[in-house]
Amino acid sequence: MKSLLPLLLLGLVGAPSFALDFAPSKEKPPEPMREFRGAWIATVHNIDWPSRRGLSGAQQRAEMVQLLDLAAQSGLNAVILQVRTECDALYRSSIEPWSYWLSGRMGVGPSDGYDPLQFATKEAHKRGLEMHAWFNPFRASASESSIKTSNHITKRHSGAILSSGTQKWVNPGTDLARQRAIQVMNDVTRRYDIDAIHIDDYFYPYPKFVNKVAYDQFDDSRTYQRYRSGGGRLSLKDWRRSQIDRFVSEMYTSTKAIKPWVKVGISPFGIWKPGIPRTTEARLDAYDHLAADSRKWLQQGWVDYFSPQLYWRIDPPEQSFRTLVEWWNGQNSKKRHLWPGIASSRVMSKEDPGRPASEMLRQIDLTRKHRSPMGPGHLHWSIKALKENKGGLRNALPQSYQQPALVPASPWLGSATPSPVYLSPSVEGGSIRLDFQAGAQQARWKLVQVKEGRSWRTLPLIRAEQQNLLLPGQPSAFSVRHVSPTGALSVPTVLQVR
Numbered sequence: 117m118k119s120l121l122p123l124l125l126l127g128l129v130g131a132p133s134f135a136l137d138f139a140p141s142k143e144k145p146p147e148p149m150r151e152f153r154g155a156w157i158a159t160v161h162n163i164d165w166p167s168r169r170g171l172s173g174a175q176q177r178a179e180m181v182q183l184l185d186l187a188a189q190s191g192l193n194a195v196i197l198q199v200r201t202e203c204d205a206l207y208r209s210s211i212e213p214w215s216y217w218l219s220g221r222m223g224v225g226p227s228d229g230y231d232p233l234q235f236a237t238k239e240a241h242k243r244g245l246e247m248h249a250w251f252n253p254f255r256a257s258a259s260e261s262s263i264k265t266s267n268h269i270t271k272r273h274s275g276a277i278l279s280s281g282t283q284k285w286v287n288p289g290t291d292l293a294r295q296r297a298i299q300v301m302n303d304v305t306r307r308y309d310i311d312a313i314h315i316d317d318y319f320y321p322y323p324k325f326v327n328k329v330a331y332d333q334f335d336d337s338r339t340y341q342r343y344r345s346g347g348g349r350l351s352l353k354d355w356r357r358s359q360i361d362r363f364v365s366e367m368y369t370s371t372k373a374i375k376p377w378v379k380v381g382i383s384p385f386g387i388w389k390p391g392i393p394r395t396t397e398a399r400l401d402a403y404d405h406l407a408a409d410s411r412k413w414l415q416q417g418w419v420d421y422f423s424p425q426l427y428w429r430i431d432p433p434e435q436s437f438r439t440l441v442e443w444w445n446g447q448n449s450k451k452r453h454l455w456p457g458i459a460s461s462r463v464m465s466k467e468d469p470g471r472p473a474s475e476m477l478r479q480i481d482l483t484r485k486h487r488s489p490m491g492p493g494h495l496h497w498s499i500k501a502l503k504e505n506k507g508g509l510r511n512a513l514p515q516s517y518q519q520p521a522l523v524p525a526s527p528w529l530g531s532a533t534p535s536p537v538y539l540s541p542s543v544e545g546g547s548i549r550l551d552f553q554a555g556a557q558q559a560r561w562k563l564v565q566v567k568e569g570r571s572w573r574t575l576p577l578i579r580a581e582q583q584n585l586l587l588p589g590q591p592s593a594f595s596v597r598h599v600s601p602t603g604a605l606s607v608p609t610v611l612q613v614r
């Protein structure tokens with residue numbers, strides 16, 4: 117029998133009587149587990165999605181749904197989808213052309229007119245997954261096979277383009293490079309219902325190594341000389357770092373000016389400098405070669421989450437996952453989220469043929485031990501490792517993901533508590549149906565927990581705007597809370613079943 121009025125229940129004095137099937141309860145459900153569990157979905161070179169160029173819109177959507185189902189079923193709560201690979205767009209854009217990796221021809225979008233980012237975001241949210249839009253800020257050409265359109269940045273602003281081996285780069289020393297990258301990220305932040313923007317480790321191009329010696333393939337001497345002629349006094353490497361520092365700072369500030377709750381995440385090379393911490397060795401010096409002073413960005417609070425690519429095993433001292441995650445945790449003076457990237461794709465791979473799936477479970481345990489105050493987290497590189505079940509990894513993950521987890525809250529982005537959930541319960545065909553009242557403007561999700569026997573179980577998140585839900589099983593009680601965009605929880609609406 118359906119109750120006649122929506123219910124707002126949490127120890128209210130003088131609450132009205134309700135239908136016999138349900139009664140208000142003063143029982144407090146447990147706080148849900150908090151942990152970020154993400155996976156990258158790379159589009160460049162069709163690494164993860166779409167599986168090949170030229171698929172129909174229906175085929176692309178089917179593959180995306182398959183990946184999102186896989187993510188949700190594997191226990192993840194977020195995906196990081198690459199939407200800009202080479203100054204292109206895997207979404208409808210008036211600034212940059214459609215990506216070559218979709219149709220096989222840059223500038224040609226899906227044949228049926230759908231918008232991949234809009235579709236993926238909506239489908240991710242249906243499954244309780246956050247959607248993080250991943251951008252490459254400065255790479256202008258990842259492949260010589262992708263013929264660039266007349267409106268591509270390499271054609272319209274050729275003077276700002278420099279070569280790096282077989283690739284092309286928008287010169288990070290120019291205002292154009294910084295302004296264009298921020299422009300497209302701001303455009304996506306305004307127009308799409310994303311949860312975060314994300315950049316990886318590509319700042320200045322990687323050098324070429326010959327006999328372990330690094331050779332810079334990027335000749336920005338003219339730009340640097342203009343800087344010096346204008347009175348600049350920084351060395352070349354310090355000047356390059358200052359350009360990237362400015363970009364990171366402005367990227368963060370501009371995002372917050374548009375939607376303060378949208379997170380900003382960076383996933384830099386996992387070693388800040390060779391020799392730091394003391395036992396660490398690295399051929400690549402990201403601080404010098406890539407102009408990436410990533411520790412500074414973390415300590416300045418120019419990120420909401422920081423995901424250093426800690427792709428090495430736990431035990432070797434030269435590049436030790438354990439040592440590096442401990443060190444990065446010690447640098448996190450602003451108490452931002454620290455969610456390392458883990459190389460699940462290296463399980464039983466040519467790169468690391470003996471790496472077992474158990475290595476990744478041990479690394480997840482270490483991210484929980486060395487965590488930021490709001491909760492642990494990690495990102496799998498990449499979702500293909502789960503799709504292919506590398507070394508039995510997907511089968512092993514339930515050991516680490518024994519219950520669903522909420523993304524840790526980000527109170528520095530807003531700590532306002534959303535309104536409680538108003539609902540009308542009823543019995544439908546032996547199940548309990550919850551009908552939700554609309555109007556929770558501050559909410560992003562609904563969190564549902566059910567009590568079975570003496571134990572509470574957390575269900576996967578549902579969208580705040582979802583209108584109803586059939587509860588599985590035969591719970592003796594249930595609780596529903598709103599979750600804000602920054603992760604704050606409302607007071608629970610709790611009912612017991614009579």
